[in-house]
Amino acid sequence: MNDYKIKELYEKMEMDLIDSMKRNLSRHLAEEEEVGFKYTQWQAEKLKELKRFQRENKKIIGGYVKGLNKEVSKHLQEELKQGSISAIKHYNKVLGDNKNPSKLMNRSFFRTNDRKVKALIKAVNNDLNKANIGALRMINDEYRQIIHKSAFFVANGVKTEKQATSMAIKEISEKKATMQACDEVSKSFLAGGLNCIEYSNGRKVNIASYAAMAVRTASIRAHLMGEGDFRKSIGRTLIKVSTHGGTCKLCARWQGRVLIDDVYSGGEPDGKHTLLSEAMEQGLFHPNCRHGIFTYYPELEGISYDEDEGDEYLPDFLKEKYNYYDRLGKSWNRRSRGFIDPDNKKDARKNYLACEKKKENIIQIVNNKYKNLTNVTKNNRIKGRIPNRRLNYSVDSEGNKYKNFFFEENKKITNEIKYQKILERYLNEEVSLNPKARGIDGKRFSDYWIKKKSKAWDLKTLDGESTEIIDNVLGKACKKKQAPNIVMHVGECPHSNNYLKEKLIETFEKGKRPYVKEVMLFSKKDNLLLHLKRK
The missing domain is CATH 3.40.1350.120 (Trna Endonuclease; Chain: A, domain 1)
Structure with a gap:
């Protein structure tokens, strides 16, 4: 399971947890029609059901992550294999050789890398398990906070401009006030989602983004291990860093540079080239890094070391806009799914659809201005x-x-x-x-x-x-x-x-x-x- 599928899985899990929270908060609101709704009664019922809500969330998370460790392990083993295959194919292409990957990648290859890959698999699975525990704790805490903090807003009103106008026209019911209070308390959580991962600098990250980053980083390392093993076998330890437009500040200085791979190929200093380990210490291959490395053959000139990214390609300045509206859209979609008050839900849905339209416009901007006839x-x-x-x-x-x-x-x-x-x-x-x-x-x-x-x-x-x-x-x-x-x-x-x-x-x-x-x-x-x- 690659990083894209991991992110998709965690985003679905997040939505299911939000749906669960909404179902539990909405329960008993309908009683107003029959016996008259009272906030104090609703709050007491919610506190009674807290344990059941926690069990439901645990079951939801368990359903999504069951077997995930095995899937991640399988994916990283495959990345190790593909890393060696790509290095061998590149070697054959630039030097005109015809080495057979299946013959070179014998038992000894997998035995040599087994310990390293197992350590990598263990580390990423531990990260994911910690994230799962953090997600469960966060959703349960948010539910508790909504129940307790909503009392303040029910008593004092929700002071948004739109709701204040509504209250000026007619006095809202206690049920309506409860809905608005729950939405007011939960809106910060719904905007950010399950931001249960906190870095040392205090920055919080959504669980889906974190899980994707963890698997992506591990995948790159496994791939580089495979490439490095082949380089080591042929005595080639010079590498070249790929080049990308609009790169980040951490990687800009390393683009197109020839380095010595002392991390994956066992290269030693030659007094001319920087070590890969030094470049990595200074930011190369940071989380979400787009760069790769390729074996450098100094005796050959005019060889391209960059893989083809294809014709359907968004340049960075458009990709940034697309990602911005993608994140904003997901934020509004969570609010649309999690809000209880129909008016709030309607507004959130409208904003979500507006973001989706912006994304569509970015994708189609190419077709509106020019044709890619490649x-x-x-x-x-x-x-x-x-x-x-x-x-x-x-x-x-x-x-x-x-x-x-x-x-x-x-x-x-x-x-x-x-x-x-x-x-x-x-x-x-x-x-x-x-x-x-x-x-x-x-x-x-x-x-x-x-x-x-x-x-x-x-x-x-x-x-x-x-x-x-x-x-x-x-x-x-x-x-x-x-x-x-x-x-x-x-x-x-x-x-x-x-x-x-x-x-x-x-x-x-x-x-x-x-x-x-x-x-x-x-x-x-x-x-x-x-x-x-x-x-």
């Missing part, structure tokens, strides 16, 4: 020989043709010649090199021209270390009124493919550089990374 373009890629195509005239940015033209020497336009074929292969259109025109000033001539669509494309190579290299290249194209359709090729650029993809998506998301209509981004190895087109 998968379509890859699938339409044609095979076979692509001919060299050159126009026998020159075309400027306005579509005017010129007969007096020239091509530069081939050695000066090697990339342009290569990408004429690549562009035609991916676009499945006849793409021709566009020559320059003699004696024409003040006109722009693109690198490529597609006759059937009268469409111009320019080739740009990404060279340099600027973190805003994507925006810089597009900015120049806009300023000089070059072709609005651009092919980008990664050259001498230290940034990862994922970082460049994120930056390009961000440009389209935020509506920046609107002059540019379509962009295709290719890796150093001439593989298509991203194809975006504005609507």
